[in-house]
Amino acid sequence: EVQLVQSGVEVKKPGESLKISCKGSGYSFTSYWIVWVRQMPGKGLECMGTIYPGDSDTRYSPSFQGQVTLSVDKSISTAYLQWNTLKASDTAMYYCARLDVAGVGSWGQGTLVTVSS
Amino acid sequence: EIVMTQSPATLSVSPGERATLSCRASQSVSSDLAWYQQKPGQAPRLLIYGASTRATGIPARFSGSGSGTEFTLTISSLQSEDFAVYYCQQYNNWPLLAFGGGTKVEIK
Numbered sequence: 001e002v003q004l005v006q007s008g009v010e011v012k013k014p015g016e017s018l019k020i021s022c023k024g025s026g027y028s029f030t031s032y033w034i035v036w037v038r039q040m041p042g043k044g045l046e047c048m049g050t051i052y053p054g055d056s057d058t059r060y061s062p063s064f065q066g067q068v069t070l071s072v073d074k075s076i077s078t079a080y081l082q083w084n085t086l087k088a089s090d091t092a093m094y095y096c097a098r099l100d101v102a103g104v105g106s107w108g109q110g111t112l113v114t115v116s117s
Numbered sequence: 118e119i120v121m122t123q124s125p126a127t128l129s130v131s132p133g134e135r136a137t138l139s140c141r142a143s144q145s146v147s148s149d150l151a152w153y154q155q156k157p158g159q160a161p162r163l164l165i166y167g168a169s170t171r172a173t174g175i176p177a178r179f180s181g182s183g184s185g186t187e188f189t190l191t192i193s194s195l196q197s198e199d200f201a202v203y204y205c206q207q208y209n210n211w212p213l214l215a216f217g218g219g220t221k222v223e224i225k
Binding site: 033035037044045046047049050052059061062095097099102103104105107108109110 | 118149151153155160161162163166167170172202204206208211212213214215216217218219
């Protein structure tokens with residue numbers, strides 16, 4: 001069974017840094033792109049970017065380029081989403097998911113990030 | 118950048134009735150279009166890919182159609198568990214994706 005397990009709830013202050021994780025299991029982690037999706041409170045889904053664990057090839061959506069960093073550690077089948085300087089507007093639910101040839105069939109449970117002073 | 122637009126934003130439907138949701142792409146995405154259902158507090162679930170192919174385990178009352186820039190998701194007879202938010206998503210620009218803004222299907 002394909003599983004993506006994300007790290008837990010985070011509460012941070014503006015200006016702090018953060019790295020959240022997404023551990024894949026039940027499939028060949030290095031063979032599928034991982035996509036990160038943001039969902040702000042009460043809002044829709046936004047693709048932040050994707051990363052290929054096999055060679056760390058990374059693509060960012062224009063709105064998120066320079067704002068976040070995607071990375072992977074394929075030795076432990078884990079993908080990461082990182083911020084250097086959090087803002088209140090980064091408050092959201094963040095999902096990782098496995099990108100299949102036609103759509104996103106497997107999703108993590110989400111990581112809720114709250115940024116507040 | 119391909120922009121996906123969904124309409125209506127909210128659809129009020131009675132149980133047992135048909136629901137028709139629309140999705141428009143700012144440029145052709147061929148048939149590289151998926152639909153997702155999201156319920157409160159849950160991750161999205163893939164319903165349709167390739168514009169018209171149901172994902173594994175999805176009931177036959179869900180159907181998708183369209184190609185190019187105009188797409189439709191139809192729920193033939195709404196069940197109580199179908200009241201949710203639905204998103205379209207293009208993957209023509211794979212591996213980058215673009216989602217529509219969503220349509221909330223609520224009980225009339």
